[in-house]
Amino acid sequence: AQSVAQPEDQVNVAEGNPLTVKCTYSVSGNPYLFWYVQYPNRGLQFLLKYITGDNLVKGSYGFEAEFNKSQTSFHLKKPSALVSDSALYFCAVRDGSARQLTFGSGTQLTVLP
Amino acid sequence: DAGVTQSPTHLIKTRGQQVTLRCSPKSGHDTVSWYQQALGQGPQFIFQYYEEEERQRGNFPDRFSGHQFPNYSSELNVNALLLGDSALYLCASSFRNTIYFGEGSWLTVV
Numbered sequence: 001a002q003s004v005a006q007p008e009d010q011v012n013v014a015e016g017n018p019l020t021v022k023c024t025y026s027v028s029g030n031p032y033l034f035w036y037v038q039y040p041n042r043g044l045q046f047l048l049k050y051i052t053g054d055n056l057v058k059g060s061y062g063f064e065a066e067f068n069k070s071q072t073s074f075h076l077k078k079p080s081a082l083v084s085d086s087a088l089y090f091c092a093v094r095d096g097s098a099r100q101l102t103f104g105s106g107t108q109l110t111v112l113p
Numbered sequence: 114d115a116g117v118t119q120s121p122t123h124l125i126k127t128r129g130q131q132v133t134l135r136c137s138p139k140s141g142h143d144t145v146s147w148y149q150q151a152l153g154q155g156p157q158f159i160f161q162y163y164e165e166e167e168r169q170r171g172n173f174p175d176r177f178s179g180h181q182f183p184n185y186s187s188e189l190n191v192n193a194l195l196l197g198d199s200a201l202y203l204c205a206s207s208f209r210n211t212i213y214f215g216e217g218s219w220l221t222v223v
Binding site for chain 2: 032034036041042043044045046049051090092098099100101102103104105106
């Protein structure tokens with residue numbers, strides 16, 4: 001079985017400050033990890049993925065994520081937050097043999113001006 | 114290059130009715146998956162289609178069925194609608210571990 005935990009329902013950060021959205025996962029094999037963002041009344045927008053290789057993955061809009069195998073974590077980060085980053089963020093995982101993505105419950109990010 | 118396109122964007126149905134949702138995958142993508150996202154929750158996997166066959170199914174009843182056409186487009190059918198089927202239905206297309214979602218179809222069952 002595979003699962004994802006996003007321990008924070010809500011993250012608030014001031015504009016210009018660094019942001020982190022946390023994600024931990026559980027899979028039986030090698031993890032394939034993803035971050036998506038969802039704006040109100042919209043679909044999911046792909047930000048980045050980790051399949052293999054460097055532990056630091058760079059994605060769209062200045063976001064990056066760090067894969068930590070020992071801590072089974074894949075936290076999303078951005079050095080300087082923008083008000084327009086305010087949205088709902090989902091972490092997702094699958095192992096190499098699974099077909100489906102398993103999503104976390106989402107974290108609402110609010111960037112305060 | 115068009116992304117994943119879904120139709121209709123919004124629809125309202127009555128309990129007991131049937132609904133068909135449609136999806137065209139991103140160009141070059143041969144695998145289509147469907148997800149249900151209830152309000153305030155993360156998406157839940159319904160099923161995946163590849164080469165016109167259902168390849169894997171999540172924990173959804175048989176009322177949920179699908180189809181994939183030779184051009185890789187797909188349909189999701191839901192029979193005997195329940196109030197609890199009200200949700201955003203997301204289509205995802207994938208090719209070699211890159212997975213993209215459409216804007217979704219908002220279904221309201223009254």
